[in-house]
Amino acid sequence: MIDSEKSNRDLGYDSSSDVDPTPEEESQTAGQPKGSLTPDELTAQGMLLYIAGYDTTSATIAHAIYYLSQHVDCQTRLFEELKTCNGFTYDNLVHLKYLNAVINETLRLAPPLTRGNRECRQDYKLGNTGITIPKGTTVEIFIYALHRDPDFWPNPHDFIPDRFVEPTHHPYAYLPFGAGPRVCIGQRFAMNEMRMCLAKLLHKYEFTLAQPPVLDYFRGSPLMSPKNLIGLPYYKDINDISYKEADDILDQSHRKCHSFGKTPY
Ligand code: HEM
Numbered sequence: 001m002i003d004s005e006k007s008n009r010d011l012g013y014d015s016s017s018d019v020d021p022t023p024e025e026e027s028q029t030a031g032q033p034k035g036s037l038t039p040d041e042l043t044a045q046g047m048l049l050y051i052a053g054y055d056t057t058s059a060t061i062a063h064a065i066y067y068l069s070q071h072v073d074c075q076t077r078l079f080e081e082l083k084t085c086n087g088f089t090y091d092n093l094v095h096l097k098y099l100n101a102v103i104n105e106t107l108r109l110a111p112p113l114t115r116g117n118r119e120c121r122q123d124y125k126l127g128n129t130g131i132t133i134p135k136g137t138t139v140e141i142f143i144y145a146l147h148r149d150p151d152f153w154p155n156p157h158d159f160i161p162d163r164f165v166e167p168t169h170h171p172y173a174y175l176p177f178g179a180g181p182r183v184c185i186g187q188r189f190a191m192n193e194m195r196m197c198l199a200k201l202l203h204k205y206e207f208t209l210a211q212p213p214v215l216d217y218f219r220g221s222p223l224m225s226p227k228n229l230i231g232l233p234y235y236k237d238i239n240d241i242s243y244k245e246a247d248d249i250l251d252q253s254h255r256k257c258h259s260f261g262k263t264p265y
Contacts, residue, residue, distance in 0.1 A: 070159070
């Protein structure tokens with residue numbers, strides 16, 4: 001349904017050739033039983049899951065609320081859509097076009113991972129540019145810049161969820177989760193998590209900005225994660241439920257600190 005969730009096969013990718021180990025890689029793991037991980041590899045994977053799995057979704061939810069606070073019309077439209085939903089189940093939320101569009105547009109403007117990279121595995125001619133990328137070169141892909149390229153995105157800096165309601169963009173102009181055989185393994189899980197959290201928050205609370213927005217980020221970090229959003233946005237309970245409950249919802253979703261600046265890091 002959503003472009004960013006197309007599988008590698010949908011996009012015409014033959015992933016097997018890309019993941020077969022090179023002879024050098026084979027020699028590095030010589031003597032190690034196939035399919036096993038060393039303690040270092042296990043630790044590294046555990047760390048990666050923590051960083052990749054928490055900061056990314058947390059930053060996206062914070063940014064979505066931030067953009068919706070700036071665009072009251074979008075927030076109202078989303079609220080109206082959520083009212084039509086008969087229970088926030090996986091099946092219902094996955095079909096909410098505007099909710100998905102809001103998340104996708106947030107990921108376009110504020111991709112948690114601003115850049116990705118690949119190592120070139122063979123000399124590669126770049127079309128008819130006269131440029132050949134030598135084997136072994138690390139190629140950096142600046143996802144943030146790609147998402148704001150006016151050649152692909154009209155009014156690239158504006159928050160316009162509608163562009164994702166019936167998406168027409170080139171699939172590789174939109175890479176919040178990467179692409180190909182090493183695409184984010186948590187993509188579907190993350191989308192579900194974000195849909196659920198935003199739906200629960202936005203059908204109960206109305207968010208407005210409490211002060212002029214100034215977002216600050218960690219310099220040099222590939223993660224586009226706001227340091228804190230102290231004082232912004234402000235939330236008002238639509239159904240007059242206590243503020244305590246809002247905290248609980250955020251707690252349950254592990255998202256307390258970023259959106260409201262209660263415990264900034
Ligand atoms: C908004 C949420 C998320 C975003 C935007 C995101 C983005 C990304 C991106 C751009 C990559 C690199 C893909 C590539 O190089 O093509 C990646 C890789 C990865 N992500 Fe995510 N991610 C998110 C959530 C998650 C979650 C929830 C998990 C785990 C539960 C996760 C686990 C991983 C792992 C393990 C990799 C490395 C995959 C590999 O190298 O084979 N991510 N993610």
